[in-house]
Amino acid sequence: MKRIGYFVLYICLGGVALFQVFPIIWLFLFSLKDNREIFSGSPFALPSEFRWENYVKVWEGGIGTYFWNSIWITSVAIIITVLFASMATFAITRMKWKLSKPVLGLFMVGLMIPIHSAIIPLFSMFLNINLIDNPWSIVITYTAYNLPITIMILLGFYYTLPREIEEAAIIDGCSINRMFFKIILPMTAPVLSTTVIINMIYNWNEFVFVNTFISSDAYKTLTVGIQNFIGQYMTDWGAIGATLIISVLPILLAFLFFSNKVVEGISASAVKG
Amino acid sequence: MGLKEMNKVMSNKWVITLYVLPALLLIAILVFIPLILTGYYGLMDWDGVGEMYFIGLENYVTALQDMKFWDSAWHSFLLAIFSTLSLAIYLAISLILASKIRGANLLRKIYLIPMLLSSVAIAQLWIKVFNPTNGMLNHILIALGVENPPAWLADTSIVLFAIFVPILWQYAGFYILIYYAALKNIPESIIEAARIDGASPLQIAYRIKLPLIMGVIKVTIVLAVVGSLKYFDLIYVMTGGGPNGASEVMASYMYKLAFSSKDFGYGSAIGFLLLVITLIVTVIIRKVTASKEEIQY
Numbered sequence: 001m002k003r004i005g006y007f008v009l010y011i012c013l014g015g016v017a018l019f020q021v022f023p024i025i026w027l028f029l030f031s032l033k034d035n036r037e038i039f040s041g042s043p044f045a046l047p048s049e050f051r052w053e054n055y056v057k058v059w060e061g062g063i064g065t066y067f068w069n070s071i072w073i074t075s076v077a078i079i080i081t082v083l084f085a086s087m088a089t090f091a092i093t094r095m096k097w098k099l100s101k102p103v104l105g106l107f108m109v110g111l112m113i114p115i116h117s118a119i120i121p122l123f124s125m126f127l128n129i130n131l132i133d134n135p136w137s138i139v140i141t142y143t144a145y146n147l148p149i150t151i152m153i154l155l156g157f158y159y160t161l162p163r164e165i166e167e168a169a170i171i172d173g174c175s176i177n178r179m180f181f182k183i184i185l186p187m188t189a190p191v192l193s194t195t196v197i198i199n200m201i202y203n204w205n206e207f208v209f210v211n212t213f214i215s216s217d218a219y220k221t222l223t224v225g226i227q228n229f230i231g232q233y234m235t236d237w238g239a240i241g242a243t244l245i246i247s248v249l250p251i252l253l254a255f256l257f258f259s260n261k262v263v264e265g266i267s268a269s270a271v272k273g
Numbered sequence: 274m275g276l277k278e279m280n281k282v283m284s285n286k287w288v289i290t291l292y293v294l295p296a297l298l299l300i301a302i303l304v305f306i307p308l309i310l311t312g313y314y315g316l317m318d319w320d321g322v323g324e325m326y327f328i329g330l331e332n333y334v335t336a337l338q339d340m341k342f343w344d345s346a347w348h349s350f351l352l353a354i355f356s357t358l359s360l361a362i363y364l365a366i367s368l369i370l371a372s373k374i375r376g377a378n379l380l381r382k383i384y385l386i387p388m389l390l391s392s393v394a395i396a397q398l399w400i401k402v403f404n405p406t407n408g409m410l411n412h413i414l415i416a417l418g419v420e421n422p423p424a425w426l427a428d429t430s431i432v433l434f435a436i437f438v439p440i441l442w443q444y445a446g447f448y449i450l451i452y453y454a455a456l457k458n459i460p461e462s463i464i465e466a467a468r469i470d471g472a473s474p475l476q477i478a479y480r481i482k483l484p485l486i487m488g489v490i491k492v493t494i495v496l497a498v499v500g501s502l503k504y505f506d507l508i509y510v511m512t513g514g515g516p517n518g519a520s521e522v523m524a525s526y527m528y529k530l531a532f533s534s535k536d537f538g539y540g541s542a543i544g545f546l547l548l549v550i551t552l553i554v555t556v557i558i559r560k561v562t563a564s565k566e567e568i569q570y
Binding site for chain 2: 023038094119123125145177
């Protein structure tokens, strides 16, 4: 009786897993097929031959520029975000000043802001300082909007660092800057890696800001780039599938190798809500 | 060298300013000032580039009489209701998952995969799933013997609910992850004590586990409702709010007003209403779900 019960439970859980991944598997399958096979065959069937030429075709069609833009914009924004967030978290949690709690509160409020309510003034702000259609508008926007979640993930770790470290450093005549960059920052490496991967997912997938601030193809990232790119392959499903798979592959690979970090970072975003 | 020296170094105003200011300036200039400006621009007649004309509360009055706005607000609230109800399913799945299931860790990671994909990829994928003639869904329905399956995204009476599916699909793993972590945090001794007292698994789930993770459940309700009210991405990419406004939500309506119709003043007013509604609803949920004493364990 108990065994049957567990069997039913596993079926349920497996069913949910199938529902969650099957659309993605289907996408991968049709990225290797041609239209005739997609339209007439079963959606569950393996491709009769693996048409990797779909991938070659879209890569040579110009998706590379978007890919490169995504990589450098994502990376630069991550570096600035993690550096600024670490500095702010250090000052908030380790140093003594009256306004540390209100300032922390301000960052935490930033977690709940609906970004769309800010996008019109942001657009006109960037228009006035000539940052529209400039990738740096994207970099600084990503940095600003990811600071709250990054600080939130860092907080717990910084609170638990023992005071003795700072004492020892100061007794040795270490300046605060040296203490932060040479001692504290390297110590936070485990939690830094969590913030890096969470920032990577957010930046890589972001759509609205790029869609609003960037108009030249030369500066578009993958999310917005493929949105237009797919238009030219309107009826070529294999090419569309290949484009989509290329765009999600870096994140899926990162998840494959660092799934625990991803789980940790995503859980942290819900602790306070 | 003592505590005094230490305190002096650690309360150096210059260092504190230097460390906090970059982050603080960025978030002030790019997050908080724009939010305030949204309310201000809402008082203007403005096309985004030309002269601004102050028109007082006219945009806000117009919004309150604008059926398109109310329709979009209703759609956003419907999404909020569906998202909140679906939490019960995620809770049930998490209860099963956390009850000594082998492979639970792997399963919750598999559930999470859709959340890692970009909205554009999810949108394009589900456009294909819903494709009336060649999509996966109708292929399956026809194979099951359904005649004339619907044209999901083109049907004004279905499109909104069809689009809810990928939205829920995207976030399911997130909530399961959170519930699972909360359930795993319950000390085994409490469960064991109840079992010895003869409580059935259902009783344990309902009377012990659920009350113990109530705090987390409240947080997820706020997240689900707020996330739904401000939802934008999939709707914008999959249908653009169409056909004929049938899947329009508040954020997509605002975006369309500003960046397609070039009505930045009115768009800002809607954006500000979106902010206000989100804040009010958050406060209401917090008030309604607030209990006099949080359960401690």
